[in-house]
Amino acid sequence: MFHGSMVALVTPMHEDGTLDDVSLSNLVEFHIENGTNAIVVVGTTGESATLDDKEHCGMVRRVVELVGGRIPVIAGTGSNCTREAIALTRCAMESGADACLLVTPYYNKPTQEGLYQHHLAIAEAVPIPQILYNVPGRTVCDMLPFTIKRLSEISNIVGIKEATGNLQRAREILECCGDRIDLYSGDDAVAMDLILEGGKGVISVTANVAPKAMRAMCDAALAGDRHIAETINNRLMSLHQDLFVEANPIPVKWLMHDMGLIPAGIRLPLTPLSENYHETLRAALRDAEGAVL
DSSP: OOEEEEEEEEOBBOSSBBBBHHHHHHHHHHHHTTTTTTEEETTTTTTTSHHHHHHHHHHHHHHHHHHSSOOOOEEEEEOHHHHHHHHHHHHHHHHHSSSEEEOOOOSSSOOOOHHHHHHHHHHHHHOSSEEEEEEEHHHHHOHHHHHHHHHHHHHHHHEEOOOOOHHHHHHHHHHHHHSSEEEESSOOOHHHHHHHTTEEEEEEEEGGGGGHHHHHHHHHHTTTTTEEEEHHHHHHHHHHHTTSSSSTHHHHHHHHHHHHHHSSSOOSSSSSOOOGGGHHHHHHHHHTTOOOO
C-alpha cells in the first residue's frame, strides 16, 4: 500500500517554539518536487512528544491539506495510553490521513499479550490502515515476530516500521508474516539491505535533507538493482550515521536550519545541536552531494 522513501518529517518551529506554517508549506513542496513517496507527520522526528493534542491533530490536518492528495500522508498516532492512541488515530482518519503509524507503548513495559491487545483495540476502534512501529531503543519495549504475526492477521494492520537495525529480525518478520504485512526500515543505515531482502521501503530521517537521493536509492533497491542502490547509499552513509550524533531530531533540525529550510526552533527537553558537531553534519551533507547524477 505504501512504499519507497517516506520522510519522517520534522515539525518546523520558530525559535520561541511556536509552529511555523510557512516553513511547513515549503517543506511539503520540497518533498513532492524531489520525489518523496510519502510524508510521515508527527512521528518521533516530528517531536510528537512535545506537541499537545490540538497541535498534533492540527499538524495532521494541515499536512493533508498542503499535500492535496499528491502523495500519501501517514500520521503518527501512537501512545502509551490505548485510549489516547484511539483518539489520536480517529482524529487522523477524520483529518484525511491515508494511514497511521503507531509506536509500541513506551514506559509501561507491556507484555507481548498487552501489545497485541493494545493494537487490536485501536484497529477495531478506527478502520484506517495502520502501521506498527517497533523501536525498542526508545520505548524499552520490543514487539517480537510472533506478536507481529498475530497482528498481521488483522485486516487494517498493513505494515510495520522495524527500527531495531537488525537484519536478522527483519528476515524473521518476512518469514513469519509473508505478504500479509509490509515491512519498512526505521533505520536509514540498514534500509537498502532491508529493501533488498524484501522490505517495501524506509521511514527516513535522511530524506529530510536528501530526499531525491533517498528516493533514487529506494527505487533501485525495490527494483533489485544492488549496484545502483549501493552506489547511492555509500554517498549517503555519513548522513545515515551522523544524523544521530545526538538524539533525533536534534541533528537533522540543525542541519535543515543550516541549509535554510527551517528556523532554528526545537522544544525542550531537546536542545540545539552542540557546536562541536556542526562541521560533522556539514561534512556528511557534502559527502552526499552528487549521490544522484
